[in-house]
Amino acid sequence: MTTTVWGLIIKWLIVFVLLKSNIFITSYGIYTISYYDDCHPENRPKIIVFFIREIDHTKHEGNKPRVLITGSLGQLGTGLASVMRKRYGVQNVFMSDIIKAPPNVAASGPYVFADILDFKRLQELIVTHSIDWIVHFSALLSAVGENNVPLAMRVNIEGLHNVLELSKQYKLKLFVPSTIGAFGPDSPRNPTPDLTIQRPRTIYGVSKVHAELMGEYYFHRFGMDFRSLRFPGVISADTNPGGGTTDYAVHIFHDALQTGDFTSFLRRDTRLPMMYIDDCLRSVVQFMEIPSNQLKQRTYNVTAMSFTPEELVAEVRKHVPHLKAKYEPDSRQKIADTWPEVFDDSNARADWGWKHEYDIKGLCDIMFEKLRPVYDTDSHPDNASSKDGKQKRTTA
Ligand SMILES: NC(=O)c1ccc[n+]([C@@H]2O[C@H](COP(=O)([O-])OP(=O)(O)OC[C@H]3O[C@@H](n4cnc5c(N)ncnc54)[C@H](O)[C@@H]3O)[C@@H](O)[C@H]2O)c1
Numbered sequence: 001m002t003t004t005v006w007g008l009i010i011k012w013l014i015v016f017v018l019l020k021s022n023i024f025i026t027s028y029g030i031y032t033i034s035y036y037d038d039c040h041p042e043n044r045p046k047i048i049v050f051f052i053r054e055i056d057h058t059k060h061e062g063n064k065p066r067v068l069i070t071g072s073l074g075q076l077g078t079g080l081a082s083v084m085r086k087r088y089g090v091q092n093v094f095m096s097d098i099i100k101a102p103p104n105v106a107a108s109g110p111y112v113f114a115d116i117l118d119f120k121r122l123q124e125l126i127v128t129h130s131i132d133w134i135v136h137f138s139a140l141l142s143a144v145g146e147n148n149v150p151l152a153m154r155v156n157i158e159g160l161h162n163v164l165e166l167s168k169q170y171k172l173k174l175f176v177p178s179t180i181g182a183f184g185p186d187s188p189r190n191p192t193p194d195l196t197i198q199r200p201r202t203i204y205g206v207s208k209v210h211a212e213l214m215g216e217y218y219f220h221r222f223g224m225d226f227r228s229l230r231f232p233g234v235i236s237a238d239t240n241p242g243g244g245t246t247d248y249a250v251h252i253f254h255d256a257l258q259t260g261d262f263t264s265f266l267r268r269d270t271r272l273p274m275m276y277i278d279d280c281l282r283s284v285v286q287f288m289e290i291p292s293n294q295l296k297q298r299t300y301n302v303t304a305m306s307f308t309p310e311e312l313v314a315e316v317r318k319h320v321p322h323l324k325a326k327y328e329p330d331s332r333q334k335i336a337d338t339w340p341e342v343f344d345d346s347n348a349r350a351d352w353g354w355k356h357e358y359d360i361k362g363l364c365d366i367m368f369e370k371l372r373p374v375y376d377t378d379s380h381p382d383n384a385s386s387k388d389g390k391q392k393r394t395t396a
């Protein structure tokens with residue numbers, strides 16, 4: 001007999017022994033199988049992969065997860081959809097939001113309307129498209145939330161309740177990002193660990209602590225696979241920030257290239273944790289693919305660097321030496337003064353191998369590499385985006 005036939009016989013003998021010994025046929029075993037079912041193939045133990053192949057009932061291309069991203073037209077969603085589509089297949093990742101998608105996004109893969117406050121619509125999408133994971137990005141950020149507290153309560157709190165209930169009902173894996181804004185003036189600020197006092201002073205922060213606690217409750221009470229990462233300020237070139245306290249760290253790059261004049265809305269010495277978007281998106285994918293039993297917590301801090309506006313100006317001047325900078329703190333200063341200065345993400349690094357790639361120098365290099373062509377080649381400064389879809393600065 002050939003080696004292949006012997007291999008098959010040995011494999012089936014192993015399955016037979018496993019079946020006989022009930023290792024995977026208990027209710028726990030079935031749970032384990034469905035759990036591994038939505039893992040990336042590389043992360044699956046080999047025997048279970050083999051066994052799943054025999055009983056696989058999913059119709060998804062290559063057994064990849066089907067993902068719904070809410071609020072996907074914001075700063076983080078478009079990039080995450082692109083990363084996940086490369087990994088899981090274009091047709092397996094559904095972008096959704098309440099605004100009309102720009103042509104480049106509409107042409108890039110499935111995009112659907114979904115108001116996070118509309119439970120039935122979300123339910124319909126989950127059932128129709130056989131969704132396995134939700135990445136819940138819809139939110140009003142810190143500064144915008146303070147300007148419209150009732151709306152922030154609806155979107156950030158009621159919206160969360162909808163995705164929690166649906167994830168429980170349909171046994172989905174749910175990712176909800178949290179933030180440095182989930183801490184407050186009573187938290188240790190340098191460094192801020194995962195587990196400490198959380199008494200935020202913004203509706204945004206309060207809604208994120210609520211999300212962390214509700215998600216962890218659903219995990220312990222119902223076994224729902226809830227996961228959350230607390231992000232620092234995220235800095236991106238391809239998309240604009242959505243109205244947060246850390247937005248100055250994106251504005252500076254556009255201002256340096258557009259006018260050479262930058263006004264920081266935070267004081268020169270306000271230190272905040274930050275991260276380049278590629279690190280942020282990589283952390284989401286890596287974290288979502290870690291087997292559930294390897295996670296010691298459901299909510300982890302992640303970060304890459306911490307700097308002040310003055311330190312960022314110094315680094316940006318290495319690329320644009322003529323940059324003029326002023327510091328005119330506004331209402332966002334009060335928020336920043338209550339947030340962590342340095343984030344302790346040692347648990348994420350130890351438990352699931354989180355590692356950032358971009359420090360402040362790497363961040364500035366990549367931001368200028370991406371944004372220079374946008375400002376150099378486009379002769380229409382009022383256009384919000386260049387021909388390749390890269391965004392010019394549009395927010396105040
Ligand atoms: N960007 C950051 O620096 C940062 C840092 C920490 C955490 N986060 C979190 O990551 C997530 C994504 O952040 P972002 O920067 O992309 O936010 P963003 O403000 O850029 O985008 C939020 C999106 O939510 C959508 N939205 C608003 N109301 C909605 C509704 N009723 N139904 C559906 N969608 C609605 C908006 O249209 C928008 O596209 C948020 O939960 C945010 O709290 C972001």
Ligand SMILES: C[C@@H](O)[C@H](N)C(=O)O
Nearest residue numbers: 141142179244245246
């Ligand atoms: C830090 C983060 O949550 C967001 N960029 C904000 O400033 O609101």
